[in-house]
Amino acid sequence: MGVHDAPRRLALALALLARLGGEVRTAPAELAAQLGVDESELDELISFVMMCGLPPYSPDVLIDIDVDVRGIALRQAPGDALLRPARLTLGEADALRSALSVLLQRLGRGASGALGSVCAKVDGSLAETATGRQPSHTVAAAIPGAEDPSVLAALLAAAEDARSADIEYWSATSDNLSARRVDPVGLMNRGGTFYMVAFCHTTGEERVFRVDRVRKARVTDERFERPTEEPDLAQRADGSFVLRDGIGVAEVSFTGVAARLATEAWPDAEVREDDEKTVVHIPYASVDWLVRELLPYGPEARVLAPDDVVRAYRDMVRELASRYRSG
Amino acid sequence: MSRAERLLDLMMYLIDSPQARTAAEIRSDVEGYDPAAGRDAFARMFERDKDDLRAAGVPILVETAGTGEAAYRIDRDAYLLPPLSLDSRELAAVALAAQTLAADPGFPMGDELRLAFLKLSTRAAAPAPRLAVRLLGPGSGDESQAVARLVEAIRRRKRVAFRYQAIGADSPTVRTVRPFGLFYAPGAWYLVGHDEDRGSLRTFRAGRIVGGVEIAKANPQKADFEVPDGFEIEDYQRHPLQIGAERVPVTVRFAPRIAWLAQRRTAGMGEFSYEDDGSGIWQAEVADGERLLAWVSGFGPAAELLFPPALRARMADRLEAMLASSGGAGEGP
Numbered sequence: 001m002g003v004h005d006a007p008r009r010l011a012l013a014l015a016l017l018a019r020l021g022g023e024v025r026t027a028p029a030e031l032a033a034q035l036g037v038d039e040s041e042l043d044e045l046i047s048f049v050m051m052c053g054l055p056p057y058s059p060d061v062l063i064d065i066d067v068d069v070r071g072i073a074l075r076q077a078p079g080d081a082l083l084r085p086a087r088l089t090l091g092e093a094d095a096l097r098s099a100l101s102v103l104l105q106r107l108g109r110g111a112s113g114a115l116g117s118v119c120a121k122v123d124g125s126l127a128e129t130a131t132g133r134q135p136s137h138t139v140a141a142a143i144p145g146a147e148d149p150s151v152l153a154a155l156l157a158a159a160e161d162a163r164s165a166d167i168e169y170w171s172a173t174s175d176n177l178s179a180r181r182v183d184p185v186g187l188m189n190r191g192g193t194f195y196m197v198a199f200c201h202t203t204g205e206e207r208v209f210r211v212d213r214v215r216k217a218r219v220t221d222e223r224f225e226r227p228t229e230e231p232d233l234a235q236r237a238d239g240s241f242v243l244r245d246g247i248g249v250a251e252v253s254f255t256g257v258a259a260r261l262a263t264e265a266w267p268d269a270e271v272r273e274d275d276e277k278t279v280v281h282i283p284y285a286s287v288d289w290l291v292r293e294l295l296p297y298g299p300e301a302r303v304l305a306p307d308d309v310v311r312a313y314r315d316m317v318r319e320l321a322s323r324y325r326s327g
Numbered sequence: 328m329s330r331a332e333r334l335l336d337l338m339m340y341l342i343d344s345p346q347a348r349t350a351a352e353i354r355s356d357v358e359g360y361d362p363a364a365g366r367d368a369f370a371r372m373f374e375r376d377k378d379d380l381r382a383a384g385v386p387i388l389v390e391t392a393g394t395g396e397a398a399y400r401i402d403r404d405a406y407l408l409p410p411l412s413l414d415s416r417e418l419a420a421v422a423l424a425a426q427t428l429a430a431d432p433g434f435p436m437g438d439e440l441r442l443a444f445l446k447l448s449t450r451a452a453a454p455a456p457r458l459a460v461r462l463l464g465p466g467s468g469d470e471s472q473a474v475a476r477l478v479e480a481i482r483r484r485k486r487v488a489f490r491y492q493a494i495g496a497d498s499p500t501v502r503t504v505r506p507f508g509l510f511y512a513p514g515a516w517y518l519v520g521h522d523e524d525r526g527s528l529r530t531f532r533a534g535r536i537v538g539g540v541e542i543a544k545a546n547p548q549k550a551d552f553e554v555p556d557g558f559e560i561e562d563y564q565r566h567p568l569q570i571g572a573e574r575v576p577v578t579v580r581f582a583p584r585i586a587w588l589a590q591r592r593t594a595g596m597g598e599f600s601y602e603d604d605g606s607g608i609w610q611a612e613v614a615d616g617e618r619l620l621a622w623v624s625g626f627g628p629a630a631e632l633l634f635p636p637a638l639r640a641r642m643a644d645r646l647e648a649m650l651a652s653s654g655g656a657g658e659g660p
Contacts (some may be wrong), residue, residue, distance in 0.1 A: 096440060324646060
């Protein structure tokens with residue numbers, strides 16, 4: 001966030017004043033994090049705000065901010081229009097409304113009534129304020145993911161309360177449904193898909209589970225101890241996923257539209273472009289899984305190596321073809 | 328004195344003032360306008376400040392003072408929402424939304440979201456959420472940037488131009504669009520707008536925009552278009568299987584062990600029922616037959632398209648072509 005861009009600095013200053021107007025003394029580091037700036041930028045922001053006020057700019061009509069060991073607080077603010085009760089700008093309300101709506105459809109309306117009720121309040125305010133003809137917000141998100149909202153809510157609650165959960169999990173690699181007990185460390189959403197990072201009692205190690213494959217989840221009364229070094233979820237979500245149980249890397253060539261779709265689907269994979277085709281090196285943990293992943297690309301995908309994947313793909317296609325031919 | 332200081336002074340002055348103020352009053356009252364500067368220099372500074380305040384979302388109204396001169400004031404109620412009163416559960420929900428999405432480059436309004444949370448939160452600190460969100464996944468910096476530009480254009484109601492790689496086209500084509508709104512479906516942002524060359528409302532996947540989004544530069548303070556009456560972005564969001572021109576009723580059967588998962592993936596479209604043996608039967612209307620064939624294929628032998636016969640025949644052809652290209656044609660089953 002550039003603090004040197006004037007409109008941006010203005011928005012930061014207004015948010016800072018609204019926040020300090022709430023009479024909460026806040027530690028500098030925390031305030032900086034909340035504003036999305038570093039501490040030196042916060043210092044600069046505070047000194048700039050303290051130069052401002054109303055005509056004739058005598059000390060009694062300048063903004064005054066108190067910085068001491070207990071934190072930062074507002075000492076004096078001429079005119080209260082910018083302060084309390086804090087009011088959101090239309091842009092901020094749009095941002096909040098959009099964020100809530102994206103999370104709502106992810107976490108489910110029923111499971112998180114509070115998200116829905118804030119949405120309704122923001123909508124109400126926006127409707128009162130908006131100029132009538134314009135839609136009040138720019139973003140919608142109501143297409144649900146494949147996760148069961150109640151499963152998602154249960155796993156998030158288990159992670160927050162540090163309670164073990166009993167889950168029924170379908171493993172795509174083994175095409176098998178099994179019951180497990182897990183200690184959820186946290187959840188991440190990556191490109192629209194939710195994953196749970198959890199210690200798995202069955203395998204005795206930390207695993208990443210796809211939440212849409214959790215058929216059922218029940219939070220138990222059993223508390224678990226959080227790992228001493230907790231994984232940085234955001235960093236995990238940013239990084240590339242390494243297949244823990246990878247057994248190989250397949251070479252698959254794609255042509256036409258499929259080439260584009262495949263590079264979207266495997267953004268981390270090594271890719272080689274030839275004249276007519278795109279060869280993607282796809283890591284896999286199970287031959288069956290890989291074959292199912294490739295089937296949607298149709299004849300525009302061709303497995304080049306290894307041989308066992310080539311054969312498995314051909315056998316699967318033959319089985320399906322005979323089914324449709326006979327029907 | 329920095330420009331930001333002058334902007335804040337100007338804003339405090341106008342918002343505090345009981346009536347609209349003329350340029351002459353602003354020049355003599357507000358600190359930061361160099362009294363030695365000439366009329367033209369002041370006029371340029373003031374124009375730029377008004378543009379910047381407007382860019383920050385502050386509506387500056389122009390009225391006519393008693394003397395006939397232009398006078399300026401801030402329309403506080405067109406700028407700020409009535410105060411929201413939220414209970415502690417609602418504040419926790421806002422904290423979850425803000426803490427997860429403000430840090431996500433795939434969410435286009437992170438800065439404003441952070442500021443909104445800052446204004447609403449009454450507590451000094453909220454515990455770090457046990458959830459990290461990256462709406463677009465890794466390697467999607469271009470898409471994030473395109474979406475941020477689209478948000479700006481939607482709000483300012485400015486026309487945009489971009490090169491778009493339609494999924495079936497050989498190469499990207501330039502599109503000129505009046506952007507009306509965005510929707511998010513798992514993993515991707517979609518733009519809904521009026522395509523000026525095609526003369527109709529279209530949906531564009533932001534990830535298929537090649538290069539940047541250009542916002543029309545003419546008349547920066549004026550909207551280029553009005554959004555049609557009654558347009559709500561909610562009415563246009565579609566599941567990918569429902570984006571397209573066809574309307575084909577289909578029936579698919581899923582094996583018992585994955586029927587529950589298949590039901591989740593249909594995302595509420597159509598009807599999903601279970602047979603006595605636990606098989607799932609899905610009946611729905613789809614808008615893109617080719618995409619449905621791909622989607623059903625992804626379940627492998629656990630899914631079978633039962634209806635309509637024409638699509639079944641296309642599936643058979645598709646599988647024959649796959650068999651041929653994988654070197655298995657002609658070998659008997």
